[in-house]
Amino acid sequence: MIDLNALRTQAADILETGEVGAVIGWRRGSRGMAAEPVAIVAPEEAASLVWDPTCFHNLALYLVEERKKPAQRQVHGGKPIAIVAKGCDARAVTVLLQENHFGRDDVYVIGVSCEGTGVLDERKLAQVLPGVEPDGAAFDGDNFVFATSEGERRVPAREAMMDRCLECRNAHPKLNNVVFGEETPRDFDAPFAALKRFEQRPAAERWQFWQRQFERCIRCFACRSVCPMCYCDECVVDSINLVVTPETTAAEKADRVRWIERSASRADNIGYHMTRALHLAGRCVDCGECERVCPVNIPLRLLNNKMEREAREAFGYEPGASIDLPALVASFRDDDPGQFIR
Amino acid sequence: MSEQTPYEPRIVAFLCKWCSSAGSDLAGVSRIQYPANATPITVACSGGVSPQYILSALRKGADGVLVSGCHIGDCHYMEGNMHARRKLYLVKELLEFAGVEPERFRMSWVSAAEGAKFAQVVRDFVEDLRPLGPQDKLNAERP
Numbered sequence: 001m002i003d004l005n006a007l008r009t010q011a012a013d014i015l016e017t018g019e020v021g022a023v024i025g026w027r028r029g030s031r032g033m034a035a036e037p038v039a040i041v042a043p044e045e046a047a048s049l050v051w052d053p054t055c056f057h058n059l060a061l062y063l064v065e066e067r068k069k070p071a072q073r074q075v076h077g078g079k080p081i082a083i084v085a086k087g088c089d090a091r092a093v094t095v096l097l098q099e100n101h102f103g104r105d106d107v108y109v110i111g112v113s114c115e116g117t118g119v120l121d122e123r124k125l126a127q128v129l130p131g132v133e134p135d136g137a138a139f140d141g142d143n144f145v146f147a148t149s150e151g152e153r154r155v156p157a158r159e160a161m162m163d164r165c166l167e168c169r170n171a172h173p174k175l176n177n178v179v180f181g182e183e184t185p186r187d188f189d190a191p192f193a194a195l196k197r198f199e200q201r202p203a204a205e206r207w208q209f210w211q212r213q214f215e216r217c218i219r220c221f222a223c224r225s226v227c228p229m230c231y232c233d234e235c236v237v238d239s240i241n242l243v244v245t246p247e248t249t250a251a252e253k254a255d256r257v258r259w260i261e262r263s264a265s266r267a268d269n270i271g272y273h274m275t276r277a278l279h280l281a282g283r284c285v286d287c288g289e290c291e292r293v294c295p296v297n298i299p300l301r302l303l304n305n306k307m308e309r310e311a312r313e314a315f316g317y318e319p320g321a322s323i324d325l326p327a328l329v330a331s332f333r334d335d336d337p338g339q340f341i342r
Numbered sequence: 343m344s345e346q347t348p349y350e351p352r353i354v355a356f357l358c359k360w361c362s363s364a365g366s367d368l369a370g371v372s373r374i375q376y377p378a379n380a381t382p383i384t385v386a387c388s389g390g391v392s393p394q395y396i397l398s399a400l401r402k403g404a405d406g407v408l409v410s411g412c413h414i415g416d417c418h419y420m421e422g423n424m425h426a427r428r429k430l431y432l433v434k435e436l437l438e439f440a441g442v443e444p445e446r447f448r449m450s451w452v453s454a455a456e457g458a459k460f461a462q463v464v465r466d467f468v469e470d471l472r473p474l475g476p477q478d479k480l481n482a483e484r485p
């Protein structure tokens with residue numbers, strides 16, 4: 001069990017001593033029991049930090065945002081930023097470091113171990129406790145404990161955890177300056193379990209499945225917005241890839257390469273999602289946030305997991321494992337598979 | 343496609359400037375007969391073929407996409423084809439995973455001296471694509 005007070009004290013201390021300029025963590029939110037991301041700059045504010053099963057957000061996203069706003073950095077006096085990070089979040093920070101998004105000294109990782117559980121899947125909870133809208137959630141050993149109007153409800157974490165947590169291999173943040181919680185053995189699903197089941201389905205069925213999924217995408221780009229790895233200023237699906245000046249002719253505008261249209265048509269949705277999966281190959285840390293925020297429940301993890309598993313099995317590459325690794329597609333081995341080439 | 347014209351697969355072929363494109367030239371000057379289904383696009387290096395090119399060709403109605411470069415060890419830029427091999431392996435896997443026929447994407451190594459091999463690669467590709475019929479999965483213009 002993580003001692004929340006110890007975590008708060010740590011946050012307050014590093015703000016007090018000026019070791020960091022801000023701490024990104026979670027606080028009680030305004031949407032039911034769910035926590036929300038917060039950046040605090042004063043030691044007193046540390047008392048508002050929380051750690052509970054609703055801390056599902058991958059806060060590494062805000063490190064990226066931070067870096068994009070130089071004005072904000074001045075507020076924090078150019079000091080390092082601290083981030084409260086679960087296992088998956090810490091892997092995301094590792095990838096950002098690998099990609100030189102900032103230096104190791106610019107970030108202070110306050111690791112929190114998910115120990116023997118993980119974070120809550122609100123969709124699953126709605127099945128397990130139908131009609132109940134809890135006011136609060138807490139960890140308790142192998143269980144989640146919900147505060148409801150009818151008293152405490154205890155649910156085995158396994159039944160209400162995110163799928164990604166069930167398959168998680170590093171629930172204990174490896175990259176950290178300080179870490180709270182133990183590295184506990186976990187006994188849930190094998191990694192890539194859902195992926196393996198899906199792959200066994202015949203090709204025609206797989207296509208039917210993805211076609212149905214992609215037809216439903218409304219291209220809200222929530223999946224892209226929430227992903228710490230989707231940090232490009234210009235995305236291939238945006239129409240801003242051409243600098244338009246008063247001198248730009250209509251012909252130039254028309255000739256601009258449009259790889260993928262923004263419209264939510266099936267072909268363009270497939271183009272978007274395949275491109276995204278490929279751009280995330282070797283970078284996606286399986287935090288599962290894209291899947292969580294998708295308003296139409298598209299199983300995006302399955303796509304990213306596929307790339308992750310291929311990276312692992314074909315190239316021995318594990319995203320977020322080490323700061324010193326080169327990027328997956330910027331490196332190669334002499335014995336990379338090539339049997340498919342004629 | 344009218345009823346009289348039999349279906350002919352359309353292939354977009356990304357050929358590296360140094361080897362495969364020269365190989366296709368050799369096939370031409372040697373007057374080797376091979377099907378005219380492939381539209382060649384010369385690229386500097388197979389390593390420069392972005393997955394985007396492949397997806398885009400399929401989106402615009404290609405029935406198959408070929409990427410061809412120099413043999414391993416012969417890349418003009420030393421290691422471009424090593425990068426291509428890794429990157430495009432992922433594209434191949436992803437397409438197959440989504441249920442797209444794996445035959446629709448193909449890679450080959452063809453040197454500047456291998457005109458006959460180039461012709462054979464195209465011949466085989468056309469024969470493998472023909473039974474699949476038009477590619478309508480990723481095609482934006484499908485009926």
Ligand code: SF4
Nearest residue numbers: 217218220221223294
């Ligand atoms: S969040 Fe879902 S609906 Fe929105 S763009 Fe992503 S996949 Fe499509």
Ligand code: SF4
Nearest residue numbers: 227284285287288290
């Ligand atoms: S693609 Fe999804 S699971 Fe992967 S890092 Fe981005 S938000 Fe997380």
